Amino acid sequence: MASLQILMAQINTLVGDFEGNTRRVLDAVNTAVESHPDCVVVFPELTLCGYPPEDLLLRPSVDLRVEESLNHLLAQLPGGAWVVIGYPRRSQGQLFNAAGVMHGGEIVAEYHKQALPNYQVFDEKRYFAAGDSPCVLSVQGISVGLSICEDIWESSPAQQAADAGAELLLNLNASPFHRGKSQDRQAAVIQRAKETGCAVVYVNQVGGQDELVFDGGSFAVTASGEVAATAPHFVESTQWLSVARNDSGLLLTGNGAMADPEDLAAVWQALVLGVRDYVNKNRFNGVVLGLSGGIDSALTLAVAVEALGPERVEAVMMPFRYTSQMSIDDAAEQSNTQGVTHKVIPIEPIYNAFMDSLADEFEGMGADTTEENLQARCRGVLLMSISNKKGSLVLTTGNKSEMAVGYSTLYGDMAGGFDVLKDVPKTLVTALCRYRNTLGPCIPERVIERPPSAELAPDQKDEDSLPPYDVLDRILEMYVEQDMSAEAIIAAGLQRDQVERVIRLVDLNEYKRRQAPIGVRITQRGFGRDRRYPITSGWRMGH
Template sequence: MKIAIAQINPTIGDLLLNAQTILEAAQRAASSGARLLLTPELSLCGYPPRDLLLNPSFVEAMNITSQNLAQDLPPNLAVLLGTVEQNLKGHITGGKALFNSMALLENGQVKQIFHKRLLPTYDVFDEHRYFEPGLQANYFILDNIHIGVTICEDLWNDEDFWGKRSYAVNPITELANLGVDLIVNLSASPYTFSKQQLRETMLKHSAVRFQQPIIYTNQVGGNDDLIFDGRSFALNRQGEIMCRARGFETDLVLVEFDEALRDLQLGSVAPVYESEDEEIWQALVLGVRDYVRKCRFSKVVLGLSGGIDSAIVAAIATAALGQENVLGVLMPSPYSSDHSISDAVALAENLGIKTNILPIKELMQSFDQTLGDLFAGTEFGLAEENIQSRIRGNLLMAIANKFGYLLLSTGNKSEMAVGYCTLYGDMNGGLAVIADVPKTRVYSLCQWLNRNHEIIPQNILTKAPSAELKPGQVDQDSLPPYEILDDILQRLIHNHQSAAQIVAAGHDSVIVNRVIQMVARAEFKRRQAPPGLKITDRAFGTGWRMPIANNWVAVKNAHLTLNHKVI
C-alpha cells in the first residue's frame, strides 16, 4: 500500500482554501497510486484556530466543508482529515463542546471519526480550553491493514523514553497491545531549533520498543508567532528513517507499506540542515513570509540604523518577500556616526532594497523647544534619549500607514528580556522578527549568511553595538557584554535557574542580580510588544504568561528555602 503525506500550509480560518489545497494533494496522491492520504492536525481550519472554535457558525462551516470535500475526493483514495467534532454529551457531562479529531473520508463519505487523546496545556498550547479528550484507542482497517491513529501529543507520553508520564495513558502502548500493523500520527507541532532531532529520536525509541512502523505528518507554515517546520517523516520497525519531507516548505511524499513484511519501505529522504543557523534562518524567512502574506500585506518597511539587528531583519525580509517589497528608512540624528549611515547604505546595496533618508535633527529641536519650560533645570537623560527613538517610531508608522506597509520591529531577545528598548519607539511594529533571537545568535546568523560572500557589511559585524542616543554611547554602558548577558538569560529564562545557581556557574553576583531585576521590571514593555516569531522553547509570546503587577523578585526572595519557616 502506498501512503501519501500531505505536508500542507493551511491559512487559519480559510476553510475553502484549505479544502482546495487538500483536494489538490489528494489528486496528486491518487495519480501516484496512493491508497491513503495523511494530512496534519486540524488541517481543515489550520492550527491553532484558538477562539474561532468558540464560534458555532465556524464549527458548523467546518462540518459542511468536510462533507463537501469527501464528495470531491478521487475514488479509491482514503483521506485522514484534521477537523473538529461536536461533543454531543458535553452539556450533560460538563465536558467541553468539541473534540480535536481526524475524520476518515472515503467513497464520498465520512467513514469514521477519531478523537485526540492527550490535550497539551503548556507553553503555547491551551487545548483544554476548547476540547474534550478522547477515551478510546483509535484505529481503522483499510485493505486488511490495521492502522492506528494518533494526533500530535498522543505520541509524546512514552514513559520509557522520558522517564516519567505526563498523562495517565499512553495511546501508543494501547495501539501496540491491539496489534495494529502501522501507527500514523497527524501533527501540528511548532518549530523550535533542535526539536526535529528530538522528534526523530523519540519516535525511533517508540518504533523499536513497540516494533511498530510510525508515520509522522506535520503542518508547515507560519501562523502568527508560531512557525511550523514540516519535516514529516516515517520510521520502520527498526527505527530507521524511511522518508523525510522537506523543511519549511510544502511537500507531498510517498512511502510504501509492505503487507508481507509488515513494515515500511525506503522512500525519499530530505537531508538534515548543516547547522542550527541555517535551520533558524529558514524558520525566520518562512515566519516573515507567511505573516505578511496571511495578514494580507505585500510590502514591509523597517528602520535601518547601521546596526546588526536591523541588518539581519532586512536580510530576512528580503529573502522572504523579494527586494522590491522591502523599504529601509535611515533616520540619522546629531549623535549618529558617519559609519551608521554608510553601513546602512552598503547593506541596502548588497540586498538591493530601496532606502529613504529622513534626518531627525529638526524634529528633536522641536521637541526640546516644546518641553523646554517643563524640563528646565533637569539634566539630559533617558527621557530625551527615548524621544529620539519615538520620533523614529512615529516616522516609520506614518510611512506604514500612508502606503499600507507592514512595519517590522528589529529588537532582539536579549534587549526584550532586560527592557533595553523603547515603548512606542523601536518597539513599534506589526511583527518583531528577531524577538526570540538572542544577540549572540544574531551575530552567528550574520556570519553564517556571509559564508560565501558579504551580505552584512563587515563593519556592522565588528563595531561595538550602540543605540546612538547620546555621544559615544555603546550598549555595554548599560548592559553586561552580550556573551555574559545571554548565558545568564539562558539559565534564568530557559533553564529556570535561581540567582544562586547562576552565580555558582561562574557569573558575578552583582551582574546576575541586576539582570534578574531588569527582566522583572521589563514585563510591562513585553506585554505591549508586537508578536515575535518563536524559535526557542521559551519565547516572550503566547507561551509566556508572567504577571505585570507582581512583587516577586527572585533576588529579593533568594533567602527563602523549603526548610525556612516562612514557606
C-alpha cells in the same frame, strides 16, 4: 501481498480559512490520485481550521463550518483515495481534536486525540475534551492506527493502538519549531515504534502562524526505528512512501533519511518563513524598517529580503547628531547590495520641534534618557506614517537580549507590527549575520565587528550599561528559558552583581514586553505565548 502508497501531505494552512484549506486538501488529493488512484493521503493536525485556532474554537459557528467543509470534501474527493485529515469535531456536547478517514464518500473511522498538551505554547485543555480509546481500521489489508501529535510523545495511545492490532500508525501533527526540536521528534517517534512494534508515519504542518513557525520535516520510520522517508523542512511538500507486508512484517520504502538543517540554517529558515507568512497571510504590501547601520537592523533587513524579495522592502536611515558616518555608509552599502529601496530622513528637525514644544515642561531639568527616548520616538512616528500611507508592515529590530532587560523604547524602536529578532539573543544575532554572509555578500563586515551602540548619546556603547552580551545571554538563558533562580545562576559561576542586576531588569520590564509586537519564536521559552508573567507583582528574585 498487502500494500499501500502513502502521500505525506505537508501543507501550509491558514487559520480560520475553512474554504481555502478545503481547497488545498482537494488539490493535493486530486494530484495524488493521478499517480495512485487508491493511495492514502495523510494531512496534518486540524488541517481544516488551521493550527492553532485558539478562541475561534469557542465561536458558535465553528461546528457549522466544520460540517460544511467535511460534507464538501466527502462530495468532491475521488472515491478510491483514503484521506486522513484533522479537524475539530463535536460529539455528545464535547469538542474533540479529531482525525477522520474519508473513503468512498464516507467518514469510515474517526479518532479523538487523547494527550492534550497544556504547556509552553499549547493550551488545548482550554478547548478540547480528551479521547479515551484507540482507532484502528483495515486499509487495503493493512491494519492502521490513528494518533494526533502529542499522542506520540506518550506511551499509552500508541500502545493502545498496537494492542488493538495496528501494525502501522499514522500520526497527524502541528508541531512548532524551536531549536533542536526535529531531533527530539525523531527520537520520540523511534522510541514509540520500537516499543509497539509498529511502523509510524509522522506528518507535520509547515508555515508561519503569528509567532509560531511550523517547520514540516515529516518522516516515516520502520518498526525497528529506521527512517524510511523524509520531507524537507520549512517548505510545503508532498512525499511518497510505499508500505508492503512480507513474511517479516511491514516493509517501508521511501527516499530514506535526509539530514536535518544545521542549527544556524534552521533558525535562519524559521525567521524567513515566519516573516513571509505573517506579511503575506495578513495581506501587507511589503515591509519597512529603520536601518541604523547596526547589526540588529542589518540582520532584520537580510531576513526580510530573503522572505519577500527586495522589491517589497524599504529601508529608512534616520540619522541624528549622534549617528556616525560609518553607520550611514554601512546602511547605504547593505541596501545597495540587497537592492532594496533606501531612504534617508534626518530626524533633527522633528526632534527640535518636539523639544521646543516641551520647553516649558522641561524647564530647569537636565538632560537624561528622556531625550534619548525622544529620538527613538521620532523614528517610530516616521516609520508608522510610512506604514499607514503605503500599506507596509513596520518590522522592529529589537533582539531577545534587549527585550529581556528593557533596552528599548516604548512607542519608539518598539513601534511596529512584527519583531523578527524578538526571540533571538544578541550573540545569536552575530552568528546569524556571519551565517548569512556565507550564502553571499550581504552585511558589511564592520557592522558585525563594531561594538554595539544605540547611538543615542556621544560615544555610547551597549556595554556601558549592560554586561558583555556573552555574559548577559548566558544569564538570560538560565533565568528566562531554564527558570533557574538567582542563587543557582551564581552557583554556576556568574558574578552576583551582574546576575542580580540582570534579573531585576527582566522582572521590572514585563510591562514593556507586554506592549511589544509579536515575533518569531525559535526557543522553548520566548517572550510570548509560553511566558506569561504578571506585570504588577511582589515577586522578588530571591524567591
